[in-house]
Amino acid sequence: MNSLGGKVICMPSFSSTALLEVMNKHKITSMYVAPPIVQMLANDDRFTKRHVESIKLITCGAAPTGEEVIAKFLNRVGTQVNFAQGYGLTETSPVISKSVSAPLESSGILVPNTEVRIVGHEEHNRGNNLGVDETGEIFVRGPQVMKGYFKNPKATAGTMEGDWFKTGDLGSFDDKGHLYIRGRLKELIKVQGYQVAPAELEDIIQGHEKIADAAVIGVPHERYGEIPKAFIVPKANMLIDGQEIKDYVAKRVAKYKQLGHVVLIDKIPKSAAGKILRRELQKI
Numbered sequence: 001m002n003s004l005g006g007k008v009i010c011m012p013s014f015s016s017t018a019l020l021e022v023m024n025k026h027k028i029t030s031m032y033v034a035p036p037i038v039q040m041l042a043n044d045d046r047f048t049k050r051h052v053e054s055i056k057l058i059t060c061g062a063a064p065t066g067e068e069v070i071a072k073f074l075n076r077v078g079t080q081v082n083f084a085q086g087y088g089l090t091e092t093s094p095v096i097s098k099s100v101s102a103p104l105e106s107s108g109i110l111v112p113n114t115e116v117r118i119v120g121h122e123e124h125n126r127g128n129n130l131g132v133d134e135t136g137e138i139f140v141r142g143p144q145v146m147k148g149y150f151k152n153p154k155a156t157a158g159t160m161e162g163d164w165f166k167t168g169d170l171g172s173f174d175d176k177g178h179l180y181i182r183g184r185l186k187e188l189i190k191v192q193g194y195q196v197a198p199a200e201l202e203d204i205i206q207g208h209e210k211i212a213d214a215a216v217i218g219v220p221h222e223r224y225g226e227i228p229k230a231f232i233v234p235k236a237n238m239l240i241d242g243q244e245i246k247d248y249v250a251k252r253v254a255k256y257k258q259l260g261h262v263v264l265i266d267k268i269p270k271s272a273a274g275k276i277l278r279r280e281l282q283k284i
Contacts, residue, residue, distance in 0.1 A: 066203025189218030227260030
């Protein structure tokens with residue numbers, strides 16, 4: 001931004017009130033956010049079209065933002081706001097793709113000089129390059145990809161396949177070359193031999209009008225191996241019970257993806273980058 005003559009505004013500490021004051025006072029034109037901020041604004045009645053009337057582009061990264069959350073956000077501010085998602089990792093310096101006139105829920109097209117292949121991770125397709133709309137692990141190579149972890153050959157061997165970096169993320173391409181992030185390979189819930197992505201269920205739950213936030217993990221089950229367990233944060237002054245959420249999800253997914261447990265909590269534990277801390281949820 002500085003190279004373009006832009007002014008950068010940094011907040012020394014974050015709060016929703018402070019953010020709204022910054023947006024109102026400085027009339028910012030470009031905004032970079034993590035998914036929790038999009039979700040917070042989507043559910044904050046103080047946030048209106050007035051706060052974004054000067055904004056030309058909002059770019060979201062650090063974790064996937066689901067279609068339901070984006071729809072809530074744009075419903076509050078209007079579709080005249082350009083909303084884009086990006087995808088990358090520290091090991092890729094960091095950008096792999098960014099939205100450019102792409103479907104809102106996608107992370108866009110690959111940046112120049114970057115190659116990505118979607119590789120099968122299940123028994124029947126393990127190691128195979130997959131086609132359009134097929135979900136697998138994202139492998140990437142390009143000039144921005146690291147050579148390896150410093151003084152850690154074991155970790156390097158586990159993540160590099162030649163000059164291809166194995167991200168550990170699940171994704172797919174549509175027929176126009178838009179990349180979609182489907183979740184983390186290590187976070188998949190295995191129900192009766194089927195694989196369930198927590199991100200898919202979280203996006204569905206967050207579409208419920210009474211829900212402010214949600215997270216899903218897999219927990220052991222003696223018959224099915226694992227079943228999905230949802231942690232939900234209701235909106236202020238909203239009364240809701242677990243069965244209502246179970247029924248809401250059941251109408252929208254296959255039977256093996258249905259929720260086994262629902263727990264109401266005050267806050268979803270997340271990192272500074274907005275990633276859900278699922279290990280913390282396992283302790284609840």
